[in-house]
Amino acid sequence: MGVTALVAATGRGRVSAATPSSYPDWIPASTKPPKRGGVLNRASVWDPPVIDPRHTQSIGLFQFAGLTSSRLIRYAFPEEANSTNDVTLKGDLAESWQSNADHRVWTFKLRQGVKWQNLPPLNGRELVAADVKYCYEQYAKEGVQAFTFQEIEGMETPDKHTLRVHLKTPNTLFPQNVAESVTVIFPREVLEEDGDLKKRLIGTGPYILKEHTRKVRVVLQRNPDYYDKGRPYIDEYVILSTPDFATRKAAFRTGQSDILQVASLSEVEVVRKTNPSAVVQEYKNVLAPFGLALAQDKPPFNDVRVRRAISMAIDRQKQVDTVYEGHGIPGWGVPYFYYQDTAPTLKDLGQWWQYRPEVAKKLLAEAGHAKGFETTLFYYEYFPEMTSQVQIVQQDLKKNLNIDVKITKLDYTTYYGRYVDSKWDGMSWGFQSGHAVGLDERTYMYMHSKSTKNFFRVNDPVIDELTIKLRRTPDRAEQRAITKKIVDRELDQVLRMWMPYDAGFFLYQPHLRNMAALALRRTDGYGSPATTRTWLEK
Amino acid sequence: MYKYVIRRLLLSVPVLLLSSLIVFGLMRVMPGDALTALMGESGNVSAKDLQKLRMDLGLDRPYYQQYGIWLWQMVSLNPGYSIFTNEPIPVALKKAIPVTLELAMLAIILGLTIAIPVGVLSATRQDTASDYVGRVVAVSGLSIPDFWLGTLVITFSAIWFHWIPPIGYVSLWDQPWKNLQQVLLPAAILGFRLSAATMRMTRSTVLEVLREDYVRTAWAKGLAGKVVVYKHALKNALIPVVTIVGGQLGVLLAGTVVVETIFALPGMGRLTVEAILYRDYPIVQTNVMLIAATLVTLNLVVDLTYAWLDPRIRYS
Numbered sequence: 001m002g003v004t005a006l007v008a009a010t011g012r013g014r015v016s017a018a019t020p021s022s023y024p025d026w027i028p029a030s031t032k033p034p035k036r037g038g039v040l041n042r043a044s045v046w047d048p049p050v051i052d053p054r055h056t057q058s059i060g061l062f063q064f065a066g067l068t069s070s071r072l073i074r075y076a077f078p079e080e081a082n083s084t085n086d087v088t089l090k091g092d093l094a095e096s097w098q099s100n101a102d103h104r105v106w107t108f109k110l111r112q113g114v115k116w117q118n119l120p121p122l123n124g125r126e127l128v129a130a131d132v133k134y135c136y137e138q139y140a141k142e143g144v145q146a147f148t149f150q151e152i153e154g155m156e157t158p159d160k161h162t163l164r165v166h167l168k169t170p171n172t173l174f175p176q177n178v179a180e181s182v183t184v185i186f187p188r189e190v191l192e193e194d195g196d197l198k199k200r201l202i203g204t205g206p207y208i209l210k211e212h213t214r215k216v217r218v219v220l221q222r223n224p225d226y227y228d229k230g231r232p233y234i235d236e237y238v239i240l241s242t243p244d245f246a247t248r249k250a251a252f253r254t255g256q257s258d259i260l261q262v263a264s265l266s267e268v269e270v271v272r273k274t275n276p277s278a279v280v281q282e283y284k285n286v287l288a289p290f291g292l293a294l295a296q297d298k299p300p301f302n303d304v305r306v307r308r309a310i311s312m313a314i315d316r317q318k319q320v321d322t323v324y325e326g327h328g329i330p331g332w333g334v335p336y337f338y339y340q341d342t343a344p345t346l347k348d349l350g351q352w353w354q355y356r357p358e359v360a361k362k363l364l365a366e367a368g369h370a371k372g373f374e375t376t377l378f379y380y381e382y383f384p385e386m387t388s389q390v391q392i393v394q395q396d397l398k399k400n401l402n403i404d405v406k407i408t409k410l411d412y413t414t415y416y417g418r419y420v421d422s423k424w425d426g427m428s429w430g431f432q433s434g435h436a437v438g439l440d441e442r443t444y445m446y447m448h449s450k451s452t453k454n455f456f457r458v459n460d461p462v463i464d465e466l467t468i469k470l471r472r473t474p475d476r477a478e479q480r481a482i483t484k485k486i487v488d489r490e491l492d493q494v495l496r497m498w499m500p501y502d503a504g505f506f507l508y509q510p511h512l513r514n515m516a517a518l519a520l521r522r523t524d525g526y527g528s529p530a531t532t533r534t535w536l537e538k
Numbered sequence: 539m540y541k542y543v544i545r546r547l548l549l550s551v552p553v554l555l556l557s558s559l560i561v562f563g564l565m566r567v568m569p570g571d572a573l574t575a576l577m578g579e580s581g582n583v584s585a586k587d588l589q590k591l592r593m594d595l596g597l598d599r600p601y602y603q604q605y606g607i608w609l610w611q612m613v614s615l616n617p618g619y620s621i622f623t624n625e626p627i628p629v630a631l632k633k634a635i636p637v638t639l640e641l642a643m644l645a646i647i648l649g650l651t652i653a654i655p656v657g658v659l660s661a662t663r664q665d666t667a668s669d670y671v672g673r674v675v676a677v678s679g680l681s682i683p684d685f686w687l688g689t690l691v692i693t694f695s696a697i698w699f700h701w702i703p704p705i706g707y708v709s710l711w712d713q714p715w716k717n718l719q720q721v722l723l724p725a726a727i728l729g730f731r732l733s734a735a736t737m738r739m740t741r742s743t744v745l746e747v748l749r750e751d752y753v754r755t756a757w758a759k760g761l762a763g764k765v766v767v768y769k770h771a772l773k774n775a776l777i778p779v780v781t782i783v784g785g786q787l788g789v790l791l792a793g794t795v796v797v798e799t800i801f802a803l804p805g806m807g808r809l810t811v812e813a814i815l816y817r818d819y820p821i822v823q824t825n826v827m828l829i830a831a832t833l834v835t836l837n838l839v840v841d842l843t844y845a846w847l848d849p850r851i852r853y854s
Contacts, residue, residue: 043705043802049622049623049816050622050623050624142591196624198623198624213633213804214623214804215802215804215808215809216706216707216802216804217706238706240705240706240802241802241804242705242802243799243802243808244689244692244799244800244802246689246692246693246800247692247705247800247801247802249693249696250692250693250695250696250702251696251702251705253696253697253700254696254700254701254702256702256704256705257705274696274697274700411568411815412815413569413570413571413572413574413816413817414568414569414570415570416570416574417569417570417571417574418569418570420574
């Protein structure tokens with residue numbers, strides 16, 4: 001089946017090349033009045049390595065840190081959003097925010113009467129602007145969020161509920177950066193008493209961390225003093241550390257877990273044989289976080305003809321059809337909704353992204369590599385499908401361009417250390433962080449040559465100029481136009497060689513209401529604050 | 539005998555020292571360190587910050603210094619802290635050891651409970667249907683990997699009985715019934731594997747002993763079959779069985795890694811594997827040394843058991 005036919009078959013809102021599934025990618029909010037009470041259980045693959053938000057951005061922590069702790073700003077919850085891709089910002093601790101004319105000074109008006117959770121040493125005292133200032137200063141000082149917060153030149157608190165942030169350079173997208181799920185506000189007292197945040201996670205969020213036993217469970221209990229009165233609805237949320245997929249599946253089947261993520265449609269059907277009443281949601285991808293990263297600052301990959309040739313020699317559709325059972329996206333890096341309304345098809349990605357081995361061969365010959373060459377590719381198997389993809393790429397490159405790729409599969413720490421060190425040769429199966437949805441994260445942070453998150457080693461003056469320009473452009477329409485230019489440039493120069501990806505499907509027990517599996521709002525992952533609106537009809 | 543024990547204990551020192559060198563060396567040979575794992579997928583940390591953190595954790599010191607410091611920590615029974623979680627290692631071990639210990643003990647009990655009677659039955663009814671069944675079970679136990687058996691058991695329990703062991707470990711002392719539900723099935727899987735080798739060895743040695751003159755004499759005296767087999771033959775047949783069980787304990791500990799992962803039990807296996815993946819050197823090194831010391835001790839205990847089983851054996 002051709003790409004066009006597949007796209008036509010997928011229907012509204014589906015990404016390209018996806019086999020039509022009868023499952024929706026959007027579950028509307030329940031129209032019934034929410035019920036209070038009950039316990040939500042989830043068998044989770046992730047276990048938080050540490051609970052100090054300064055030192056990790058692991059999904060293991062942020063599957064619940066967003067519930068214990070608030071941010072200044074958040075994205076719209078499922079029942080507030082008008083579509084899967086609604087990236088409207090809403091106030092969390094901040095009621096309103098605005099910048100000065102040149103977008104270097106941002107003023108946040110904080111919600112009044114927000115209380116820290118009623119635990120020592122906070123004992124339910126009121127949150128004030130100085131708390132947020134202190135927290136951001138600590139983030140800037142050390143740890144994994146330093147890059148974001150070191151953008152701040154200084155902060156002032158004209159009154160108890162006003163925070164004024166002065167940036168080093170103008171950035172119209174700054175509010176998105178403090179809406180990222182990892183920018184949770186922690187209290188001064190705990191850091192000062194303990195010296196770190198590894199033992200206690202206290203915040204102003206809807207849930208109180210009652211228990212965290214590594215490799216066993218995380219227990220969250222409803223915060224009765226949460227500022228959003230009446231919420232959350234569920235009394236207790238238990239996250240059970242369950243590293244094995246077969247066990248998570250069995251837990252769902254037996255009712256020990258209320259949520260299950262599976263990789264493929266066939267797995268959905270297998271589970272539905274024992275649990276026919278399970279509610280299924282298709283996980284709609286808005287970006288592919290994985291792709292082939294090339295050492296593009298060195299020969300032969302510094303030659304755009306070589307990059308284009310490689311891209312055209314890889315049959316992405318074959319990966320979608322075989323590895324992802326026809327469900328999945330051919331791949332792109334910046335979420336498309338920032339520059340166009342519908343998901344791009346493989347065809348939309350441009351001429352260098354089409355599978356044309358003959359043209360690829362010609363291009364490679366023009367670049368002086370008519371007989372091919374030898375190179376290396378290292379990767380970490382984030383999920384089993386990745387190994388199949390790596391092997392397909394190896395076969396395609398050998399068959400079409402006579403490029404011999406020596407594959408090395410590494411364990412996570414080795415892979416990560418080597419990859420972010422950016423001194424490797426050849427190729428790597430690269431990634432972008434899973435938590436980031438903001439436009440600034442997806443453009444400047446990942447593509448500007450000076451950014452420490454520029455793992456794909458993009459070094460393109462046009463991209464540098466455009467990403468800075470984007471930060472200085474407040475108008476939404478202009479932002480879209482610049483973003484499109486960035487994406488077009490990226491695709492034309494094949495700066496990041498995206499590969500097909502699929503996050504699969506979610507299954508929910510039938511008594512769950514207002515759950516979500518969207519990139520911005522998934523109930524089980526970085527979008528965990530959405531659980532505040534989930535309730536159980538039991 | 540005391541001299542023998544002391545000599546064995548002294549000999550264990552170089553063994554442990556060598557183990558410490560091997561584990562220390564292997565951890566350093568592996569690329570990456572705990573910080574790269576900790577910072578996972580963020581990319582927000584500059585090289586300068588990473589260097590500072592490495593310095594704070596002592597990871598920038600020469601290897602001989604790191605080794606010396608660790609050795610001293612081990613000797614002074616203060617193994618330090620996890621790099622990853624900052625948790626004191628004794629605290630982490632206090633949580634993990636009871637889980638694995640309970641699992642291993644139950645596995646041994648279940649394994650021996652199955653292996654010895656079935657082995658004896660196979661031997662006394664050689665080449666009958668029950669012998670063939672016993673041998674098939676034993677070969678299956680040896681050839682079926684734990685991860686496959688564990689996955690099958692948990693999947694089909696869910697499908698057929700709509701039940702699996704409750705997830706979310708609780709200790710035996712807090713909730714005994716729930717704990718037993720959690721531990722019995724994985725222990726049975728481990729025990730099944732353990733029982734296989736033991737069953738085969740029991741069968742072979744009982745068969746051998748049953749052909750001894752003194753057993754024939756016992757039959758000739760008109761003793762009851764059970765008395766001949768269990769009182770006269772079995773005890774003498776057990777020495778090689780004890781050796782096999784001792785040797786299988788290492789395999790049993792390795793098996794806990796897989797079984798603890800499948801059944802979500804927070805034991806030593808998961809602790810060690812996670813520490814290896816995250817390059818949490820102090821945890822890996824301490825755990826390996828602990829396991830090495832346990833195996834050395836168990837081997838000694840196995841050797842000492844011989845004398846109890848066969849009073850003719852003397853240690854000098």
